[in-house]
Amino acid sequence: MGAIKVLIVDDHRLFRSGVRAELGDSIEVIGEAEDVESAVKTITELQPDVVLLDVHMPGGGGQEVLRRVLGSGSQVRFLALSVSDAAEDVIGVIRGGARGYVTKTISGRELTDAIRRVAEGDAVFSPRLAGFVLDAFASSEAPPIDPELDSLTQREREVLRLIARGYAYKEIAKELFISVKTVETHVSSVLRKLQLSNRHELSRWATARRLV
Amino acid sequence: MADRQMPRGPVGEKPSPDAAPTALADPVDPTALDFPRLIRPVEGRLVAGVAQGVAAQLRLDPVVLRLAFVLLTVLDGVGGVVYAALWMFTPRAPYEGREPARDWSQVAAYAAIGLALLALGWLTGASTGGFGAWPIAVGGIGSLILWQQADPDRRQRWMDSTVGQARKNRVRTFAGLVLVVIGAIGFLAANNELGKARPGIVFTLVVVGGVALIAAPWLAGLWKELQRERRERIRQEERAEFAAHVHDSVLHTLTLIQRNAHDSREVMRLARSQERELRNWLYQPKQDADASVAAAVRRVAAEEEDAHGVPIEIVCVGDCPLTPELSAMMHAARQAMVNAAKYSGASVISVYAEVESGEVTVFVRDRGAGFDMDAVPEDRMGIRQSIIGRMERNGGSARVRTEPGEGTEVMLTMKVESS
Numbered sequence: 306m307g308a309i310k311v312l313i314v315d316d317h318r319l320f321r322s323g324v325r326a327e328l329g330d331s332i333e334v335i336g337e338a339e340d341v342e343s344a345v346k347t348i349t350e351l352q353p354d355v356v357l358l359d360v361h362m363p364g365g366g367g368q369e370v371l372r373r374v375l376g377s378g379s380q381v382r383f384l385a386l387s388v389s390d391a392a393e394d395v396i397g398v399i400r401g402g403a404r405g406y407v408t409k410t411i412s413g414r415e416l417t418d419a420i421r422r423v424a425e426g427d428a429v430f431s432p433r434l435a436g437f438v439l440d441a442f443a444s445s446e447a448p449p450i451d452p453e454l455d456s457l458t459q460r461e462r463e464v465l466r467l468i469a470r471g472y473a474y475k476e477i478a479k480e481l482f483i484s485v486k487t488v489e490t491h492v493s494s495v496l497r498k499l500q501l502s503n504r505h506e507l508s509r510w511a512t513a514r515r516l517v
Numbered sequence: 518m519a520d521r522q523m524p525r526g527p528v529g530e531k532p533s534p535d536a537a538p539t540a541l542a543d544p545v546d547p548t549a550l551d552f553p554r555l556i557r558p559v560e561g562r563l564v565a566g567v568a569q570g571v572a573a574q575l576r577l578d579p580v581v582l583r584l585a586f587v588l589l590t591v592l593d594g595v596g597g598v599v600y601a602a603l604w605m606f607t608p609r610a611p612y613e614g615r616e617p618a619r620d621w622s623q624v625a626a627y628a629a630i631g632l633a634l635l636a637l638g639w640l641t642g643a644s645t646g647g648f649g650a651w652p653i654a655v656g657g658i659g660s661l662i663l664w665q666q667a668d669p670d671r672r673q674r675w676m677d678s679t680v681g682q683a684r685k686n687r688v689r690t691f692a693g694l695v696l697v698v699i700g701a702i703g704f705l706a707a708n709n710e711l712g713k714a715r716p717g718i719v720f721t722l723v724v725v726g727g728v729a730l731i732a733a734p735w736l737a738g739l740w741k742e743l744q745r746e747r748r749e750r751i752r753q754e755e756r757a758e759f760a761a762h763v764h765d766s767v768l769h770t771l772t773l774i775q776r777n778a779h780d781s782r783e784v785m786r787l788a789r790s791q792e793r794e795l796r797n798w799l800y801q802p803k804q805d806a807d808a809s810v811a812a813a814v815r816r817v818a819a820e821e822e823d824a825h826g827v828p829i830e831i832v833c834v835g836d837c838p839l840t841p842e843l844s845a846m847m848h849a850a851r852q853a854m855v856n857a858a859k860y861s862g863a864s865v866i867s868v869y870a871e872v873e874s875g876e877v878t879v880f881v882r883d884r885g886a887g888f889d890m891d892a893v894p895e896d897r898m899g900i901r902q903s904i905i906g907r908m909e910r911n912g913g914s915a916r917v918r919t920e921p922g923e924g925t926e927v928m929l930t931m932k933v934e935s936s
Contacts, residue, residue, distance in 0.1 A: 390796070410828075432867060436832035439871070443835060469832045470880045470926075471867025 308333035309424045312353040314344040314370065315386070316362045320409070324357065324386075327413030332420055344370045348381055354424045358403060360387035360394045371401035384423045386411075392437050399499055405429025427489040428496035435468035438499060457495065464491045557604070559612040563624050566610070567603045587627050590654070591634045597654030601661050652707055656700020662693030766794055786826035793819055810843055810877055811836040814870045817851045825858035828865045835872035837933060843877060845911040846931045852903040853881035853927040861885025861925060877931045884924040890917060904929075 309332050313321045316339050325334050336351050338344035341364035348356055348370075356374075360367040367385055374381060385403040387394060395406050404423045407416065408431060419429040430438070442457050457465070460481075467477045474492075478485045555574050557566035568586060572579040589596025705711045770791040777783040811833040818829040839847075850868070857866045863885030870879045893900060900917060904927060908915040913931035 432830060432832045432869070436834050436869070439834045443873075466869075466871070469834065469871075470869040471830065471865075471882050471884075 309355060309420060310335045310351070310353045311355050311357060311420060312336045312338065312344075312347060312351060313357045314338045314348075314362070314367075315357070315359040316340060317359075320359075324416070327416065328420070329414070329417040332417055341365050341369045341373075345373050348374050348379070349377075353381060355420050356381055356383045357386050357420070358383050358398070360385055360389055360398050367398050367403070368401045371398065371403060375402045382423050382426070384419060384429060386416075390433050392441075395434050395437055396441065396499075399434070399496070402500065404496065406434045407431050408433070422489070426493075428492045430465070430468050430492055430495075432469045432471055435465040438495060439465050439469065442498075457498065461491050461495050464488055465495060468492075555603075555607050556610045557607050558610045559616055561617075561620075563619055563627070564600075565604045567600055567607060570607060570610075571603065583627055584630070587631045588634065591631055591638060594654040598657050601654065601657035605661050605664055652700045652703030654700075655703060656697050659693045659696025659698075659700055662689055662696065762798060766798075767791060782826050785828075786823065789828055790819070790823050793822075808839060809836050810839055810847075810870060810872055813839055813844070813847045814850065814868065814879065817847055818854060818868050821851060821854040821858060825855070827858040827863070829854060829858075829868055830865060831868045831870070833870045837872045837877065840933065842911045842913065842931055843933065845907055846877065846879065846913060846929055849904045849907045849915060849929055850879045850881060850927075852899060852907075853929070856899055856927075857881060857883040857885065857925060861887070863924065872933075875932060875934070877933055879929040880926060881929075882924065882926040887919045887921050887923045887925050889921055890919060 308330070311328070311332050311334050313324055313334060314337070315321050315324075318339070321337050321339075325337075328334065335353055336347050338347045340362055344356075344358075344362075356370075358367045358370060362370075367383075367387075371383060374383075383403040383405075385395075385398040385406045386409055387398075387406070388409050389395075390408060399406055404426075405419060405428055407419050407429060411419070411431075422429050438457075439462065463481060464477055467480060472480065474485050474488045477488050481488075555570055557570045558573070559566060561579075562569055563583065568582040569579045571577075572582045575582075586596040586600050589599065702711065705714050770787050774784050774787050777787065814833060815831055818831050822829045837843075850870075854866060854868065857863060861883040863883035865883075867882045868880065869882075870877070904917070905915045908929055908931070911931070913929060915930075916928045917925065918928070919925035
């Protein structure tokens, strides 16, 4: 597999060039965009493998880009990148269709890793996102409507808990005596639940909990 | 250097015990003034606190005055007029916080007494049948409601209030108007002047209608202007507050960063602490760090991050009130963070706190140097006493997982009574 084609969408020029410089050789940055309009246009034109998407942008933010690009049936994969750790933003952009969420303080190596993972169709959870998911799925007083989608399995819980504790996938695999691939499968399945579960509490929970 | 501006500390802001509320319970302190002012207390009022205020003034039981008002109201409605007048001219006692609800059962009891007396008077024929003051009482109450809307204090609240409250105020104004009109018509009817007054009323209506038509556009403009001004004022206040905050914190920190540009660790520390503070200000509801586990973990981590200049990433799941045992647990967690920051050499520390049914767990993890547990001398207090010993003394447990080169993870567990 050749270099992964990445498009950076962020309204801060300095940040875009910073990310560009930090990414490893296995990543090829094929373009940049600085607002919703240009992002939608460039993504459609260039068809990157992965879009690094800023959550807060003029003209509707990352969620608007997701809505318009994924709404048109595109298969482009998104990795959300933000300074905000607010539950509202995190849950919002994941439910909007992003395959991962990392904060901008992430190191270049970790970001390269995360991009590769998203390009391969896996999900990327930051510790905080894992914490949010655990919290959101734990705070269900109402019985789940669809048990398959509305609750986490014991194993998924364990994996998320380890992510929240700051473990890398490799360390999780070692800890639970499973393969990294299995860890990835669990995380992807959590992502699917997070995106498809129609528990209305999930969004309400995120809005109510405006914590960083 | 660590003098960050955190003016909103929860400590030391407790109101002094002899503050306003206790003074209100006894609104008229006889020794305080030779001629205490008649005021209407909020606490324990049934309608507007008039009877209570007068009772305090006369050193009587409020019940006596309430009965007196009821009796006087039955007799030609004089009581109602007097009550309304006193209501209008007596200031309200200042009251902080949510107003206590009225005891409606008592109100109903007095109303029942009044009705009973009325019925008795009518049946026995003892009443002169003179209801002369009734319309005045009704009109008086109506105008009172209207006056209240113009009370500066209330107007301020109305200006700041939400849509729901504004609607409530409109309803009140309308009710006041209706009562005044009923009172006026009743007065005329009682004096058999209604028929004679008809041409006058028609004339008045026409004049008032004409004036309203002429003034309406101007009034509408005035209203819009008022709304616009109000919005502008709110915006300006917000901007001022924002500017003050940015000046005190962000600009201050940026200056410090420039002065410390050569010291990357210090720059990092300043940037982190400023970031944290700004996030708190932007997103976080004001939390009392002495009240809940998640808030306490955040505070402890923030303090250690500041003290040692190593970023501490915190993830909290769930929350519960802080008990003495959990406070001890926070001390143990702090010690674990201090150890990681001081000795591990790791560039970042992860803290994960989880509150589950009946159990609180805190993990403190670093990917630093690690150490050999068995090689730690018996007399080293850090881990054995401050972490493991402390947890065990308080009924919890601590587990340390570490190996040279493998980093360290401290896991603290404490049972709590599930709420």
